[in-house]
Amino acid sequence: MQNSVFTISTNNIHKRIAVIIFIISAICFFNSQSQSQVTYCYPDCENDLWNPVPPAPALTHQMTLPCGEQVTVFYRIRNACASFWDIFIEKIQFVNGYEGGQNCGQTMTVTQMVQFVMDQLIYDNPMQFPPTDSTKDTCIAGWRVIVGGCWHPSFPIGTGSKNNSLELPPVIDAPLGLLLPCVFIDCCVKGYVVCYHSGIKFIVLEPNNTHPGLCDYQYQPDCYPACE
Known part of the structure; x- marks a missing residue:
């Protein structure tokens, strides 16, 4: 016994x-x-490194997504071949952590989140890329935002996800509330023209300078496309 x-x-x-x-x-x-997971995209001009040069910490900028949640964007910059004003988004972190990501995931897709961050970073211009003088009517082309073609969240995604249903987070529940690029990524490049006219800022997408990164669901089932 x-x-x-x-x-x-x-x-x-x-x-x-x-x-x-x-x-x-x-x-x-x-x-x-x-x-x-960070794979630093170099679509061209490989000798022009991202700044701050890894492994130094990335630059950060805060913004509010349409879902009402604040995020911190981690990014690096470079002037590529003296022709392009480039921004590379390394990761996106919700200020309210896991709960913030979960709340946002009920009304926005991962694609919508990443796309909004790309466009808003151009508009906010914390990098101080030209043009910066709103009193002068001018346009400058060659702005580019570069991200991994596939991203995955550390929080559930609801309405608008691949199956339009709640999906469990693909990784262990993390209090950080992160959006991270997936491994073995193909890079997405979005080109922009930035203009000022009568003190108003305009951002125009350059189709000829935009290349969507591929996101293969078969090999990365927990990943979502950044650019479609």
């Missing part, structure tokens, strides 16, 4: 140890994924 009790007790301990190991492994997996 005592041996049976001892055996049951031992089995319970083993099960608990297995659960603890699983949780620790999952946390380590997420941390390693979030740190290693």
Whole structure:
């Protein structure tokens, strides 16, 4: 009888140890994924590096998405071949963490979130790319925002997702509320012309300078396209 009790007790301990190991492994997996997933896109001009040069911390800028949630955008910049004003978006983090991402995921798709951030970063221009003088009527082409072609959230996506239904987060629930580019990405490039006329700022998409990155659902089922 005592041996049976001892055996049951031992089995319970083993099960608990297995659960603890699983949780620790999952946390380590997420941390390693979030740190290693960045693939720095270089569509051309490979000698012109992104600034700040990795692994230095990226620049940051805050904005509010149409869902009402604030995000911090992590980005790098460069003047490529003295012809392009480039911005590379490294990741997007919800200020209200997991809850903020979950709330936004009920009304916006991942594609809509990334696209809004790309356009708004151009409009806000924390990089101080020209033109910056609103009193002069002018247009400058060659602005580009570059992102990974596939992104995945650390929070559930609801209305408007691939199946128009609530989907569980593809990684362990993270309090950070992150949007991250997927591994083995194809890069999306959006070209813009930025203008000032009578003190009003205009942003025009350049179709000839825009290249949607591919997002292969077969090999990356938990990823969503950034540019379609």
